[in-house]
Amino acid sequence: MTDAVEFLVPSPKKAAWVIDVAQGTVSWSNPTAKNRFGEALGVSRDGLTYIDRELKDDLTQFLSQSDKSALLCFHWLIRDVSNTLYRCTASVISLGENHHGFSVEAYVCPTEVSNHLPRYYGRKSLPESLNSLIFMTFSCDGERLFLSRRAENLFPAVQSIKDLFAVSGAASYFIQRVKFDLVVQQELRLSTSDGVRWFKLEAHVNPDNGNVDLFAQDIQEVRDLEVELYKWQNYDELTHLPNRHLLYQQLEKAKNNATKRNRRFGLMYLDLDGFKVVNDTFGHRVGDKLLQEVANRIKNTIPPRSCLYRLGGDEFVVVLEHIQDIQELVDIAAEINATCEQTYPVSEMEMVITASIGIACYPEHGEDIDSLLKNADAAMYRSKASAHNGCLLYDAGMTECYSAYLTLGGGLRKAIEEGQFELYYQPKIRSTDEYAVGAEALLRWHHPEWGMIPPDQFIPVAEESGLILPLGEWVIRRACQHIQEWQSLGLPPINVSVNLSGRQFLQHDLVDIVQGILTETKIDPKYLELELTESMLMSDAHETIKKLHAFREMGIMLSIDDFGTGYSSLAYLKKFPIQSLKIDRSFIQDLGVDSDDDAIVKATIAMAQSLNLKVVAEGVESRSQMNLLTNYQCQEVQGFLFAKPMSSTDFVEYLNNRGPDLEAFIDPETL
Numbered sequence: 001m002t003d004a005v006e007f008l009v010p011s012p013k014k015a016a017w018v019i020d021v022a023q024g025t026v027s028w029s030n031p032t033a034k035n036r037f038g039e040a041l042g043v044s045r046d047g048l049t050y051i052d053r054e055l056k057d058d059l060t061q062f063l064s065q066s067d068k069s070a071l072l073c074f075h076w077l078i079r080d081v082s083n084t085l086y087r088c089t090a091s092v093i094s095l096g097e098n099h100h101g102f103s104v105e106a107y108v109c110p111t112e113v114s115n116h117l118p119r120y121y122g123r124k125s126l127p128e129s130l131n132s133l134i135f136m137t138f139s140c141d142g143e144r145l146f147l148s149r150r151a152e153n154l155f156p157a158v159q160s161i162k163d164l165f166a167v168s169g170a171a172s173y174f175i176q177r178v179k180f181d182l183v184v185q186q187e188l189r190l191s192t193s194d195g196v197r198w199f200k201l202e203a204h205v206n207p208d209n210g211n212v213d214l215f216a217q218d219i220q221e222v223r224d225l226e227v228e229l230y231k232w233q234n235y236d237e238l239t240h241l242p243n244r245h246l247l248y249q250q251l252e253k254a255k256n257n258a259t260k261r262n263r264r265f266g267l268m269y270l271d272l273d274g275f276k277v278v279n280d281t282f283g284h285r286v287g288d289k290l291l292q293e294v295a296n297r298i299k300n301t302i303p304p305r306s307c308l309y310r311l312g313g314d315e316f317v318v319v320l321e322h323i324q325d326i327q328e329l330v331d332i333a334a335e336i337n338a339t340c341e342q343t344y345p346v347s348e349m350e351m352v353i354t355a356s357i358g359i360a361c362y363p364e365h366g367e368d369i370d371s372l373l374k375n376a377d378a379a380m381y382r383s384k385a386s387a388h389n390g391c392l393l394y395d396a397g398m399t400e401c402y403s404a405y406l407t408l409g410g411g412l413r414k415a416i417e418e419g420q421f422e423l424y425y426q427p428k429i430r431s432t433d434e435y436a437v438g439a440e441a442l443l444r445w446h447h448p449e450w451g452m453i454p455p456d457q458f459i460p461v462a463e464e465s466g467l468i469l470p471l472g473e474w475v476i477r478r479a480c481q482h483i484q485e486w487q488s489l490g491l492p493p494i495n496v497s498v499n500l501s502g503r504q505f506l507q508h509d510l511v512d513i514v515q516g517i518l519t520e521t522k523i524d525p526k527y528l529e530l531e532l533t534e535s536m537l538m539s540d541a542h543e544t545i546k547k548l549h550a551f552r553e554m555g556i557m558l559s560i561d562d563f564g565t566g567y568s569s570l571a572y573l574k575k576f577p578i579q580s581l582k583i584d585r586s587f588i589q590d591l592g593v594d595s596d597d598d599a600i601v602k603a604t605i606a607m608a609q610s611l612n613l614k615v616v617a618e619g620v621e622s623r624s625q626m627n628l629l630t631n632y633q634c635q636e637v638q639g640f641l642f643a644k645p646m647s648s649t650d651f652v653e654y655l656n657n658r659g660p661d662l663e664a665f666i667d668p669e670t671l
């Protein structure tokens with residue numbers, strides 16, 4: 001195969017030499033010939049290089065065929081010092097009066113050709129000797145005169161030279177060139193009995209009769225290889241999308257077009273949220289399948305004038321040319337977000353994955369390709385840090401945030417080691433008597449330089465980097481230690497809920513870790529509650545149910561957080577052994593103002609009760625919201641109306657004032 005490629009792209013430094021036939025010597029050779037062939041050119045004796053005896057005889061005989069020999073070349077095979085096969089092509093030249101020689105050039109010879117190549121041609125038996133090659137002769141008018149056996153098999157219907165060609169325009173051009181140049185070499189597509197294939201053609205006009213001798217070499221395999229190579233360099237193997245290499249090319253073109261025509265084009269940087277977790281948990285085969293599905297979905301969502309690229313991993317870029325205004329980009333990104341988040345049936349699972357998108361527009365957000373890419377990337381990171389499955393348009397302040405985001409990752413690691421984290425507690429209030437009967441543990445990071453960093457900003461970074469696993473374990477341990485401390489202070493035992501992150505929930509030994517912490521802190525498991533989100537339950541129902549049952553068997557309470565923002569299917573929730581659900585604060589916010597939210601909250605509470613689930617409303621800020629929730633028989637509430645999250649010390653004081661008396665205390669589990 002390599003031979004064939006080399007054959008088509010001969011080295012710029014061709015080996016060439018001249019043979020004096022009468023003397024049987026190489027009378028001149030260029031350095032390439034000397035270096036490449038050494039003694040294969042001939043044996044050195046008395047300062048001369050003598051060619052092989054047999055070759056001398058053949059050349060002499062060839063010459064003796066009078067003038068006819070000059071019309072064709074004499075060919076033979078030779079091996080270079082590294083044993084590579086070359087084809088020598090010798091043309092008759094004059095070395096003085098009645099003194100002839102040969103000018104020789106050597107080309108790498110593909111093995112498949114060498115197998116069929118006769119030692120020479122140009123004698124009477126020429127056509128017969130060429131039967132295994134694709135050789136044809138046409139009259140000066142292009143009429144078929146002779147086809148070798150192999151040519152006959154390939155082109156049985158050919159009557160005229162132009163019938164050979166797949167494209168008639170190419171035929172006329174080639175024939176015209178042959179007429180003018182007399183010797184033509186060209187790569188063209190011919191119509192064979194096997195379909196259209198690429199050939200390397202070599203045509204010579206016979207000066208005696210004007211006939212055209214045509215040699216063809218089938219190079220379809222080489223072409224296929226070249227196409228493969230192009231695909232390999234420019235397309236992603238998994239999704240078949242164009243890759244980074246083509247992206248840069250298209251961006252350059254898009255920029256030039258936009259500058260010339262005073263137009264805009266847009267760039268979207270897409271990164272899947274938590275894809276690493278999918279890969280780590282379900283393996284690369286499932287991850288790959290999911291990537292293919294996502295890529296297909298995005299491809300079908302974007303407008304026809306745009307193009308999707310895969311940069312690698314879970315990163316994609318969309319380029320959109322001819323944008324009228326920036327809002328168009330935002331709308332398309334929102335559409336991508338919406339289609340991405342639908343479930344994906346992968347390996348008999350209903351998988352969920354979302355994408356964070358950063359948008360940059362030329363020329364507003366960068367005048368060169370690198371700045372545009374960098375800024376779209378920064379916007380994507382910003383979007384990911386604020387919430388998953390969102391999109392953000394770049395603005396100049398983001399580059400700063402971006403570097404802060406990157407340093408957060410490193411800072412997080414140090415923060416765990418240096419104990420910069422603290423758990424705050426927000427009371428959960430029983431609606432009937434407004435006593436604090438539980439609390440939610442909320443993580444706080446006291447950064448030595450930046451002060452308090454809210455969890456919304458660092459939890460996504462911790463998720464992405466995997467640091468959520470040690471951090472999440474620390475949260476569960478610390479919450480259990482506090483439960484134990486409060487009980488030893490004589491406070492009524494209350495239930496404390498801890499948020500689990502998606503990646504943490506997928507951790508294969510999570511059940512063992514929690515069991516270890518319970519044993520270590522010696523608390524009754526019923527006082528620990530794990531808050532899960534709907535999307536965690538959707539990823540792999542079978543594994544999830546197994547894990548949830550293991551927690552339930554240990555006596556741990558389970559709840560669904562942010563209910564209403566995901567699948568909101570109560571029927572689906574029936575499958576899981578959970579005890580309560582928390583209505584997301586976005587529904588509570590407009591309670592009494594937005595009748596839709598009222599209806600949703602009312603229906604959720606009613607349905608949850610029919611499933612024997614406790615309902616907690618979060619984000620209660622006003623008395624009117626509280627009154628409505630009590631009316632709808634929501635059992636517990638949480639919100640700034642009662643208390644903001646507070647440190648453990650403050651919470652102890654709070655419980656002393658607002659918690660139920662020990663005697664009057666009702667065990668939360670009996671609610």
Ligand SMILES: Nc1nc2c(ncn2[C@@H]2O[C@@H]3COP(=O)(O)O[C@H]4[C@@H](O)[C@H](n5cnc6c(=O)[nH]c(N)nc65)O[C@@H]4COP(=O)(O)O[C@H]3[C@H]2O)c(=O)[nH]1
Nearest residue numbers: 442443454455456475499500501619620621638639640645
């Ligand atoms: N506007 C308003 N907000 C209220 C009100 N009542 C409570 N909140 C806030 O709502 C969030 C409730 O927590 P979440 O939905 O689980 O949402 C949490 C949770 O998803 C995540 N998070 C916090 N701690 C942890 C943790 O230890 N592990 C994990 N995985 N996530 C955590 O960060 C999110 C945000 O936590 P926070 O900033 O502490 O924000 C808390 C809380 O301060 C109210 O009346 N009005």
